[in-house]
Amino acid sequence: MAIFSNKKKYATLSVTSDSVNDKKNDNKVVLKESITNSLWIKCTKCNEIVYKKEIDANNKICPKCGFYFRMSAIERINLLVDDGTFTEHDENVLSKDTLDFYGYKEKLELSIENTKLNDAVISGIGFLNEIEISIAAMDFDFMGGSMGSVVGEKITRAIERGLEKNIPVVVVSSSGGARMQEGILSLMQMAKTSAALEKLRKQGLPFISIPVNPTTGGVTASFAMLGDVIMSEPDALIAFAGPRVIEQTIRQKLPDGFQKSEFLLEHGMLDIIVSRKEMKETLYKVLKNLLNV
Amino acid sequence: MKFYLEFEQEIKSLETKLDELKLFSKEKEIDLNSEINKFEKQLETLMIDTYAKLTPWQRTQVARHPKRPYTLDYIKHMCSEFVELHGDRLFKDDHAIVGGIGKIDKQSFVIIGQQKGREVKENLYRNFGMPNPEGYRKALRLMKLAERFNLPILTLIDTNGAYPGIEAEERGQGEAIARNLMEMAGLNVPIISVIIGEGGSGGALGIGVADRVLMLENSWYSVISPEGCAAILFKDASKASVAAESLKTDAVSLKKMGIIDEIVKEPVGGAHRDYEVAANNVKKLILSICKELKQLKVDELKEKRYQKYRNYGVFTE
Numbered sequence: 314m315a316i317f318s319n320k321k322k323y324a325t326l327s328v329t330s331d332s333v334n335d336k337k338n339d340n341k342v343v344l345k346e347s348i349t350n351s352l353w354i355k356c357t358k359c360n361e362i363v364y365k366k367e368i369d370a371n372n373k374i375c376p377k378c379g380f381y382f383r384m385s386a387i388e389r390i391n392l393l394v395d396d397g398t399f400t401e402h403d404e405n406v407l408s409k410d411t412l413d414f415y416g417y418k419e420k421l422e423l424s425i426e427n428t429k430l431n432d433a434v435i436s437g438i439g440f441l442n443e444i445e446i447s448i449a450a451m452d453f454d455f456m457g458g459s460m461g462s463v464v465g466e467k468i469t470r471a472i473e474r475g476l477e478k479n480i481p482v483v484v485v486s487s488s489g490g491a492r493m494q495e496g497i498l499s500l501m502q503m504a505k506t507s508a509a510l511e512k513l514r515k516q517g518l519p520f521i522s523i524p525v526n527p528t529t530g531g532v533t534a535s536f537a538m539l540g541d542v543i544m545s546e547p548d549a550l551i552a553f554a555g556p557r558v559i560e561q562t563i564r565q566k567l568p569d570g571f572q573k574s575e576f577l578l579e580h581g582m583l584d585i586i587v588s589r590k591e592m593k594e595t596l597y598k599v600l601k602n603l604l605n606v
Numbered sequence: 607m608k609f610y611l612e613f614e615q616e617i618k619s620l621e622t623k624l625d626e627l628k629l630f631s632k633e634k635e636i637d638l639n640s641e642i643n644k645f646e647k648q649l650e651t652l653m654i655d656t657y658a659k660l661t662p663w664q665r666t667q668v669a670r671h672p673k674r675p676y677t678l679d680y681i682k683h684m685c686s687e688f689v690e691l692h693g694d695r696l697f698k699d700d701h702a703i704v705g706g707i708g709k710i711d712k713q714s715f716v717i718i719g720q721q722k723g724r725e726v727k728e729n730l731y732r733n734f735g736m737p738n739p740e741g742y743r744k745a746l747r748l749m750k751l752a753e754r755f756n757l758p759i760l761t762l763i764d765t766n767g768a769y770p771g772i773e774a775e776e777r778g779q780g781e782a783i784a785r786n787l788m789e790m791a792g793l794n795v796p797i798i799s800v801i802i803g804e805g806g807s808g809g810a811l812g813i814g815v816a817d818r819v820l821m822l823e824n825s826w827y828s829v830i831s832p833e834g835c836a837a838i839l840f841k842d843a844s845k846a847s848v849a850a851e852s853l854k855t856d857a858v859s860l861k862k863m864g865i866i867d868e869i870v871k872e873p874v875g876g877a878h879r880d881y882e883v884a885a886n887n888v889k890k891l892i893l894s895i896c897k898e899l900k901q902l903k904v905d906e907l908k909e910k911r912y913q914k915y916r917n918y919g920v921f922t923e
Contacts, residue, residue, distance in 0.1 A: 403923075405923055406921050406922075406923050407922045408921055409920050409921055409922055412853070412854055414852055416839075461919075463919075465919050466921055491807075491808075491830075493829065493835060493853075495920075496828060496829055496852075496853045496854055496855075497827065497828060497829055497855075497860060497865050498863070498865075498919055498920060500807060500811055500828070500829040501865065501915065501918035502919060503808060503811060504811060504915045505915045505916060505918055505919065507784060507787035507788040507791060508787070508788070508791035508792075508815070508911075509916075510788055511788045511789070511791045511792040512792075515792065531807075531808055531829070534768075534780040534783040534787075534808045535783075535784050535787055536784070537780070537784070538778070538780045538781040538784040538785075539784050539785070552780070553768070553774070553775060553779040553783070553808075554770030554775065554779070558770045559770045559771065559772065559775070562770045563771055563772065565772075568772070572775055580776050580777070581778075582778045582781055
């Protein structure tokens with residue numbers, strides 16, 4: 314095939330160890346080293362060569378085998394809110410190296426440069442048909458979606474925006490856990506976001522949590538599992554402790570499908586598993602009915 | 607057989623000499639009291655000096671001392687009466703968390719804490735103080751009980767973390783902790799948490815959202831254990847001492863950051879050397895803080911609690 318003739322080198326991108334769970338992402342995407350020429354991707358699941366544009370046009374789903382590639386935060390938001398209705402908020406909140414932690418400053422700079430994101434979450438207001446929602450979506454590409462002060466702050470503000478405008482809140486989570494480099498401040502974001510959700514609940518407003526692959530650690534043990542309705546996609550890893558930690562602790566092989574969305578559904582921890590294509594419609598139905606509109 | 611930490615070698619040799627001296631004096635019926643007194647004074651000075659200069663990692667080791675007082679020890683020394691209450695009313699009684707109602711002086715409290723075991727058999731029974739979801743759900747049930755009867759809540763934190771097991775995940779470990787964080791934020795009664803040993807991340811925070819957080823001076827509290835951090839960062843768990851410094855796991859650093867409100871002094875040479883003094887120090891602080899918090903109206907108490915957590919985080923805009 315002509316595509317192989319220039320014999321470019323390939324780099325395998327694996328998840329950076331920024332988050333407490335240090336979970337290796339299943340979606341190891343093989344990218345060409347030279348970004349200018351990334352026309353196509355080899356699917357992780359079926360190994361077929363697929364045009365990137367085809368994947369993008371198909372909601373980041375492999376057109377050959379249906380494998381769900383990871384979506385960026387803005388792609389998630391565009392999937393769920395009506396075109397042209399999203400207004401971003403808090404875009405310029407930036408992380409600070411408070412603990413003077415080994416390598417954090419450099420990692421932040423590199424992450425911002427590589428992802429063109431300011432941190433691991435995008436938040437704002439959008440419309441789902443006639444329903445106005447406060448929405449936040451996490452981005453796993455930015456330091457493994459790890460939650461530090463900025464993620465905690467932006468999610469809390471998204472919840473407080475819901476309170477202020479009396480509208481539902483939707484959060485799409487994707488995370489390797491708490492951001493180690495911010496130490497105890499990262500841990501406190503769990504309490505901070507959960508406290509805001511308590512206020513939202515008292516005000517009678519819906520919180521829809523959408524943990525997607527992978528959601529782990531401190532994010533799972535805070536807002537991700539506090540939705541009035543929790544929905545996810547098929548085959549999504551949603552865990553508190555990472556599979557490797559569990560294996561090391563109990564020295565046993567883990568059951569098939571352990572910690573995947575289907576497993577959570579069976580064990581009573583998830584409300585809905587829905588395909589990516591149907592997620593927006595389902596979200597709309599859930600909100601419409603909770604709000605009785 | 608006494609257990610000494612690695613930085614206590616000088617203390618160990620002095621204590622050994624002192625014990626030999628006392629034994630010799632008794633056996634030979636010779637009065638060596640002035641010698642013994644001199645040694646005891648020397649020992650005390652040495653202990654004060656050593657313990658004043660401990661690094662965060664060394665304090666972590668004290669926090670993990672096998673003779674350190676645990677939740678039930680504090681309850682025994684602080685409470686004139688205590689009735690343990692069991693179960694989450696859903697599935698099981700988690701022995702890694704102890705909870706109940708009792709009196710500290712004249713004030714009734716609901717008291718909850720992670721409980722470790724003293725030797726292997728007990729540790730297995732207590733799951734090494736690492737709770738499963740049913741532990742957090744028991745804690746929540748008891749906290750709601752406190753709310754119904756307008757009782758202040760005291761939580762004693764001492765865990766290396768929430769248990770990372772298959773059943774724990776099956777039964778929703780993440781959900782159990784998350785629920786507690788949310789519910790504790792909205793409780794109508796004062797909550798005081800004391801980190802008495804190990805503050806292992808979410809497992810600790812799951813009973814640690816409070817109006818005031820106290821910490822014994824030789825404890826640790828962190829988003830990840832020092833050795834866990836070292837393994838990830840340096841691929842070398844033995845670099846834990848560097849990690850502990852970086853993470854700022856010690857009481858002094860955490861007070862500076864506003865994460866904890868008060869540092870509780872330990873008896874000279876660590877809480878394991880005198881349970882009574884350690885418990886008394888905790889008790890005095892708890893009672894004075896409780897008195898202060900009880901004066902606040904419920905709405906004020908809750909809003910202050912919300913703001914406490916709302917303000918955690920450092921960023922630029």
